[in-house]
Amino acid sequence: KSKVNFESKILSNGDTLKQLLARSRYFLYKAKTKWTQNQTERAALLFELYPDIPKGYNLTQELRNIFENTKDKIxxxxxxxxxxEKVNQSGFKSFGTISRTIMNHYQTIL
Incomplete structure (x- = not known):
């Protein structure tokens, strides 16, 4: 048998897919305005390769924005x-869980 070495595909930013996924983990916790240039480039690649990730990221950022910037309870x-409603339309089960929890306890959360 001849051995064939596996070579990872190199993406446009120089990362392999595995590196892209590993290095993308932490910037997804941050707001886009706080991303570095490298993180912005990685995000563009990641979001192109995995279209569900930006949807989840945006839902997370919207919820964060509600709690950080809303002063009026109403x-x-x-x-x-x-x-x-956006969570219901997204179909993400994990967001559905947190959404139901918030809706069940919204009076004490806000």
Whole structure:
């Protein structure tokens, strides 16, 4: 038998797919405005290769924005209701769990 060495495909930024996934993990916790140039380039590649990731990222950032920037309780309730609807439309089960938890306890959360 002849041995064939596996060679990983190198992406446009010089990362292999495995490196892209490993290096993308931490910037997804941050707001886009806090990304470095390298992180922005990685995000573009990651989002192109995995179209569900930007959807989940955006839902996360929207929820974070509601809690960090909403001062009025009534406006907060309205924004949470809109976010809840987006979660329902997204089909992500994990977001559905957190969405239901928030909706069940929204009066004490906001």
């Amino acid at each position: 406006i907060g309730f309205a924004k949470l209701a809109k976010w809840h």
